[in-house]
Amino acid sequence: LLPRTMSMVCLSDFEAYAKKYLPKIAWDYFAAGADDCSTRDENILAYKRIRFRPHMLRDVSVMDIRTKILGSEISFPVGIAPTGFHQLAWPDGEKSTARGTLLTYSTCSLEEISEAAPGGLRWFQLYIHRNRAASQQLVQRAEALGFQALILTADLPYTGKRRDDVRNGFRLPPHMKVKNLEGYGLPPNSLDPSVTWNDIYWLRSLTRLPIIIKGILTREDAELAVKHGVQGIIVSNHGGRQLDEGPATIDALVEVVEAVRGRVEVYVDGGIRKGSDVLKALALGAKCVFIGRPALWGLAYKGEEGLQEVLRILQDEFRLSMALAGEYFVCNGCYRCFCMQACKIRSVMDR
Numbered sequence: 001l002l003p004r005t006m007s008m009v010c011l012s013d014f015e016a017y018a019k020k021y022l023p024k025i026a027w028d029y030f031a032a033g034a035d036d037c038s039t040r041d042e043n044i045l046a047y048k049r050i051r052f053r054p055h056m057l058r059d060v061s062v063m064d065i066r067t068k069i070l071g072s073e074i075s076f077p078v079g080i081a082p083t084g085f086h087q088l089a090w091p092d093g094e095k096s097t098a099r100g101t102l103l104t105y106s107t108c109s110l111e112e113i114s115e116a117a118p119g120g121l122r123w124f125q126l127y128i129h130r131n132r133a134a135s136q137q138l139v140q141r142a143e144a145l146g147f148q149a150l151i152l153t154a155d156l157p158y159t160g161k162r163r164d165d166v167r168n169g170f171r172l173p174p175h176m177k178v179k180n181l182e183g184y185g186l187p188p189n190s191l192d193p194s195v196t197w198n199d200i201y202w203l204r205s206l207t208r209l210p211i212i213i214k215g216i217l218t219r220e221d222a223e224l225a226v227k228h229g230v231q232g233i234i235v236s237n238h239g240g241r242q243l244d245e246g247p248a249t250i251d252a253l254v255e256v257v258e259a260v261r262g263r264v265e266v267y268v269d270g271g272i273r274k275g276s277d278v279l280k281a282l283a284l285g286a287k288c289v290f291i292g293r294p295a296l297w298g299l300a301y302k303g304e305e306g307l308q309e310v311l312r313i314l315q316d317e318f319r320l321s322m323a324l325a326g327e328y329f330v331c332n333g334c335y336r337c338f339c340m341q342a343c344k345i346r347s348v349m350d351r
């Protein structure tokens with residue numbers, strides 16, 4: 001066991017721990033952004049530019065931070081984003097994160113995860129492979145195992161250029177496998193870069209599960225997503241790991257929410273490191289947010305327990321920010337509740 005003498009107060013403490021104790025190749029893979037990492041870093045900086053307009057004397061003695069996503073209640077509006085290869089952080093891998101999203105590129109199989117967390121809220125993240133029959137089977141396995149939604153990740157026709165991964169010659173250690181793809185004879189780089197919007201119809205023909213599209217950053221694509229019948233949109237730039245120099249997700253969220261006009265649920269991920277970031281995202285119209293790297297840091301710290309600690313800290317910070325801003329219930333992504341002022345330093349939370 002690694003030393004755990006640090007007292008964990010905020011998510012950056014978990015980051016420091018993971019950086020110190022993970023093997024360099026794993027840390028570099030988790031931390032990586034594309035090219036100069038400017039979008040990765042901008043995801044975080046953009047939150048810092050947003051300021052609250054807090055209101056006082058609003059009786060925040062009783063607070064309700066529950067919300068619903070696609071009809072299911074969650075205890076507070078934070079979920080776990082799909083991130084690859086959890087066994088690089090903790091031996092149990094995705095079994096420890098099974099209450100979140102599970103992905104194609106996991107080091108545990110769909111079946112192992114279902115067994116580890118029966119009955120939990122679970123969505124399956126899909127990459128479409130050139131071998132469509134394999135993708136079809138994955139979708140159908142996920143549906144049969146009780147996953148409640150499909151997330152189609154749209155921003156990875158090819159993997160972005162992550163310099164440290166190139167320098168390190170990153171690949172999975174021989175004892176770790178992409179278990180969901182075993183038996184299909186697929187090389188790991190068999191993703192289909194010819195996927196288009198029409199493939200949403202193909203996916204729809206395979207499953208009755210709600211489809212959520214992940215990786216949307218513009219009003220034009222948000223319109224297309226609604227037109228193609230998805231049930232949800234995750235505003236995401238893959239944690240800045242794909243196209244560098246694109247917008248920070250919290251900035252893109254505003255135009256996506258405006259374009260969608262409440263027709264489907266909108267979520268956001270990227271750069272969420274504090275409870276006040278969650279509040280800002282909600283105030284700007286997200287129904288729920290997802291954390292990627294912070295969940296991996298929690299896993300690296302203490303497996304499932306470490307992840308729970310990350311979530312608990314984020315929940316406490318979120319609750320406190322809400323109370324200090326004069327809010328006592330979660331707005332459920334109803335963007336009309338908040339006045340989004342078009343000033344340089346955007347102010348949120350004014351109703």
Ligand SMILES: Cc1cc2nc3c(=O)[nH]c(=O)nc-3n(C[C@H](O)[C@H](O)[C@H](O)COP(=O)(O)O)c2cc1C
Pocket residue numbers: 029030031043081082083084103104105125153214236237238239240241269270271272290291292293294
């Ligand atoms: C190590 C790592 C692996 C990832 N793997 C996937 C993946 O397999 N599928 C996917 O849709 N997104 C993947 N993502 C992107 C995350 O789902 C999410 O968009 C991003 O991590 C959010 O940013 P954050 O890390 O700043 O919270 C990955 C991100 C990281 C950091």
Ligand SMILES: CCCCCCC(=O)C(=O)O
Pocket residue numbers: 083084105156159188189190191238241
């Ligand atoms: C063949 C591509 C696999 C990438 C899986 C993980 C991922 O999305 C990442 O960002 O890393």
